[in-house]
Amino acid sequence: MDLYRRTLFKILGLTAAGSSLPGCEREVHNLVPYLLPDGDIVPGVANWYATTCQECEAGCGTMVRVMEGRAKKIEGNPTHPVNEGKLCARGQAALQGLYNPDRLQGPLRREGKRGQGPFRPVTWEEGLSEWVEQIRIHAGKSAMVTRPVTGTLASLLTTMMDSLSGRLVMYESTGEQTLRTANHLSFGTQALPHYDLANADYLLSFGTPFLEHWLSPVSFGVAYGKFRQGRPMVRGRFIQVEPRLSLTASNADRWIPLRPGTEGLLAMGIGQVLLRDGLTNLSSSHQASFHRTFSAISLQAISADTEVPQEVITQMAHELSSANAPLIMGGGPAAAQTNGTTTLILINALNVMIGAIGRRGGLQWMEPQDPPVDLANAGLAGERTLMDLAMEFEQGSRTLLHLYRADPLFTLPPSLKFEGVFDHAQFIVSFSPFLDDSTSMADLILPDHDPLESWGDHVRQDTIPVPAWSVSQPVVRPLYDTKPIGDVWLDAAHRLGGSLGERVPWHTFHDLLKSRWQAVLTKHDSPRSFETRWKETLQEGGLWPSTIPHHQISPAIPSITYKPPQFLGNSSDYPLYCYPYPSLGLHDGRGANRPWLQELPDPLTTGIWGSWIELNPTTAQSLGIHPGDRVRVTSDYGSIEASVMMFPGLHPDMIAIPMGQGHRAYGRYAKGRGVNPVVLLGPNYDEQSGSLATGGTRVRVERIKGGSQLPMLEQSGKNPVFGNLQETGGL
Amino acid sequence: MPQNADTAERHVVLGFFDPTTSLPPVLDQIRNQGIPDIFMEILSPLPLETALLNKPVRIPLYRLTIIGGIVGIGVGIFFAAGTALLFPLVTGGKPIVSIPVVGIISYETMMLMAIAVTFVATAINIAFVQQSGLRNDPRIDEGSVGLSIQVGNDTAKAHSISRLLQQAGASEVEIRTIASDS
Amino acid sequence: MTDRPTVWEEMPKINRDLLAPLQTTTWTYFLWVGVLSCLVAAGAGAWTFQIQTGIGQTDLHHPIFWGSYIASFVFWIGVSHSGTFISGVLRLTNAEWRRPVTRLAELMTVVALLVTALFVFYHLGRVWRFYYLIPYPNQRELWPNFRSPLMWDATAIFTYATASTIYIYLPLIPDFALARDRIHGWRKTVYRWLAIGWHGSQAQWRTLEMAIRIITPLIVMVMISVHSIVGFDFGMALVPAWHSTIFAPYFVVGAVHSGLGMVMIGLYVLRKVYHLHNYVRTEHFEKLGKLLLVTTLLLAYMYFAEQLTVWYGKVPDHIAVQHSLLYGAYAVPFWFMVSCIYVIPLLTLVWPRFRQWPVGLMIVGLIINIGMYIERMLIIVPPLAHPRLSFQWDEYFPSLIEFVILVGTLALALLLYSLAVKFVPVISIWEEKLGKKHAPKR
């Protein structure tokens, strides 16, 4: 150990000398005296580079600390409007994507049967020419499934797929497709509003996991801090309604559990009370239609169905009306039912009733902006769209599949039969930097750089008060023989030649990026040269106006009828609702190859490095199940086995399972660990948005032989008693 | 008996007595031969209850013990207080020189030094003091009492003492001659 | 002179009897030593493995940072109190019956102390840096921190080890001389050195007796301080149920309790193996049995006082530990321990007839030692397993590596003792003779 630091310095010093990175670096060769306390060590000098986090779609601005040519730490960019200098666990763990031991180190060609490997390293020339050859063979029959991308890369991919008459599908399992659909129907705009939590004084949230992964968790985190303690004399009050006490719910002043899928009904009840007691400030023209919509079901029936007492419903309505700046949000599990869109429309209508639209501390939209770079016009796809794609492959109208950082084989339930795409596709190319479950089915892998090695940009024009146009820059030299996906597509365009080559005359993605930004920067700020402005933009991490006018929305609340949620599986065979939820660290599974995130305790169960089944203790008792017992969870579509954790904050008719584990591939930390709960889910959709109702499957739980102690941070979890606080000063 | 003219010789007369024999009269006879108590020694397999010989004690052992103890206290104070003052690091809000600690450490080092010094003094006493130049005789431990008399290089005296012992009832008498500087 | 001729006449027989173990060795002895050596080798292998791979080979984990090694450390220190207590306290009180027992007990002291020191090394996370504990200034002119109870411990144990080695050696000098004259071969040379020219002169006897008289009270004081300081290791800590004033005296009494139990075993086994019935008589067992009864009652009284205070005070931190003992995760070992060290000794030793039965007393000694070992574990583990932040509550059970090391070390102790028996007369020959001389005729 004593020598480790010295050798580290030595090694890093050498690599730094060869580094081509911008900025001057001072090499540090101090020998650190053996017995010197750490406080005495004079640290070396580090450089910080601004870039953009790409771990989720929020697009937080980051600063990467680079010493001796190695990225050391990622922190939030203090000036960035999304995250204001803060960063979540997943964003910080992006370093373990860069330095992941299981990264693909160069292009690979499949040798054996598809899906069984082995892969043979090939040169880029071999790989690219084979791929271009395949594009030619499958002319007009290309398709690409990618994680959601924005900005220049999105426009390049769109252009390319357009030119090849291909189909571009951006998919994200937690893409809140339902929310977008509901908002479109309610407010007539594609853009999501900015929920002005920081200035609200009362928050009623229907299931939104805004402190975990919903939309932009870091900006919500920042706002939540202000909501609670950021203003003198005002402390925001927060009510969360959902069947499982999530991390977000655990922060609420009051958690109101209800029967899964009845969030819309509860919203209807609250609206009913608001209307009944004349607590809305709706225009008289609206009154009638609202009355029609909200009085369809009696409060008594609502209370019985939701299991929320009438007086609680009334109380919530009165609290909403007496608050100065109440705010209502809906999403997460509330949207993950067959009636998700309806539920969210009802919630939106409640926001209209309390006058939250466009209000400070309410829902705000910014004036539509002319983005500096194209917004992707492909948009996000729901599961239905993927099913359409699968159909096209089955019919043979699509034969060439491209994958980019999307793992549909892992994130989609097998009951959706998406693996048919992999059976029918004649050739599969993946640009993913890891051998994930889907990429291991590929014929050719052309691995992308890590985001920390790449140029790029990110456009964010909703859910925050001002638009954020962020840039990413390489902060370290590429570790391996990988190529950025943009370069690869441009190369392909030139190889394919013809009009395509003319449409994209750039040779590298960096050139393309700069040319896009040249247009913007010269437009926004003329006097100085582009190069100066570009460098400043890179230093700052992007471009964002300080303020922007609000866009006035006139809500169009459609007259809707409440639909009860539909569940797959009858209640006698399958008595329990199944709720798979994205894990805080691993999210939908993409974090599973980062040891930091595997070792990051789930905040509520404190489980690490594995999967578990959460059961309400009373339910467990009635089933004769004890903590740590192994159980089998079965639905009509599949079954999984895992150990049980007691979870007092769970609706007794429900089980919850974290997502993110159960990979068949994806590197040493993820492979074969835990179970993937999506195998339980049946093809149950919210028809309006076309997204999968992940909460719409029923299951049964039975105890099986065995049982093992789950790795947990909480040691007392090994005892059947739950921890209680002692001497913490009345915490 | 080998004789060596180059070195001075000493004669030791050793008589073995039955333990029931009363020794004081014998000792008196030897004293009358002009041999002082310091040249006599009684060997026994057990400590005898009464001191039959009158020999001066140079330094009482307990005094050395006390000196050792005092030195030990000094060592303890140095360890517990001195070393802390040499590099005064604060730990847990405790004083640099904590009196109870000094007490505990000094107590232990005091005991250590006292016992060690006592032991060393004892060992030196046993090993070197008043050596008669005789090895232990196994017969003593078999149940007899030995009386040894150093007579210097006076061979005639040795023989007369030897006779005297035989007359006094010694079961066996030996005269041993030892090269004094060997 | 009031000597009884019989004592003097018996001397050749006493010499023969008591030196016999040194002179004759049976094949069973070699077998025994062979088996022990294998166990020791296994323990050494396990320790090597632990050093190579890390202290994590134990089942220790936070917040239970101390476990079986420290428990064994405390246990063996306790065993070491047998010799000092019996020969020291009984010598001070002039209890004549001590004579055949002292040497055997003192030998236990020395062996137990050697073993005790080993446990400190097993326990260290970086044992290869053990010398940081030695009081000398390092490169940065920093000495060890004597404010740490562990340094008190180190000082005290060093003192105790030195003192008890001296204390067993001094009365051995005449016996070494005896052996020197009667045993041949390489051992003769060693005995010659160790006998430092002893020839039984009155001057030597006087010096020796004086030295023993001076050292005896000192070593009793050291003994009490040593186990008090071991108790302080726990008492000084803020850990719930450790932070208690009774720990120092409780540890001293507990040590004597297990030490006496161990002497009972040793006495019985040695008497049986070396046919020492003439020297170790039922009378000795009975006396030891009475002492054991006293320590049982004393220890039970202290334990009760300790637990009663916790129970009545109802401080949540402490009560959590007590609950885990009385009816929680540690209830089974706790009640087993209570039976072993309090109930069984009390119910048996109160019967005068039982105290006449050496086999029974030996078994009680064994039970007490098993119980005391568990008691050491229960002193250390449950409080650590119940820190004030209940989020961190945990359990602990020694790992296989720990067991192998513990067994290997027990074997080492037995081996050292067995080897010592071949080198040192287990009954102090001259003291036995002296005792016979003083004893009234039957």
Place this chain on the structure above:
Amino acid sequence: MSQDLQATKEYSTKAASSYKWEMVVDLDRCSGCEACVVACHAENNIRISGEKEASEGRAINWIRIERYWEGDYPDVKVKFLPVMCQHCDDAPCEPVCPVYASYHTPEGLNAQVYNRCIGVRYCGNNCPYVARQFNWFDPHWDEPLADQLNPDVSVRSGGVMEKCTFCVQRIRSGKEVAHKEGRRVRDGEITPACVQSCPTAALIFGDRNDPDSRVSHLTKSRRGFHLMESLGTHPAVTYLRRLSE
């Protein structure tokens, strides 16, 4: 005595100091999102324990979010308590170390000198906050994960105790900068990794000797309390009570 040694002695022992580093944890802001945990791992080269060691209760966290359940369904409440080394002024862990691996700096930090530590683990027992973490084995990073390691922070070998340092390397470099510019460290200029990352700004760090620092103001808050105040350890971390109905 060499100059270097002289400097060390002065640094570790000089009586009066111009800074006193303290932290405030606002439980009303803390959402339990654990961004601090990863930030700490990244900054301080905290080992990756892996599933086996983690299941043995040996995962190392310098800061952890303790979660306490209260009540039964449906009136269940959860309380989060971020616990890190409290840098007690009268730290129970410090005096028990026989080799001075743990000591108190004049700036109020509870320092742990890894190279001195021999792993007796007494300090770990004696910390009522269970803040001290032990390396039961040598750490291991699969290549090239070790490229991420922070060169300002030592990698701890097996057999060594470690714990939160308040990111002493950041304090040190912040002080260097201030010293070069001939001024005191400004409030908020030095942020430990956890404080820097905390989205809800539940963690606040600063100089208690500066009466205008945020930490100085917040510690006087009526919501303030110390963990296990009755033990008299005088922690440098002040918690602000979470408000509830």
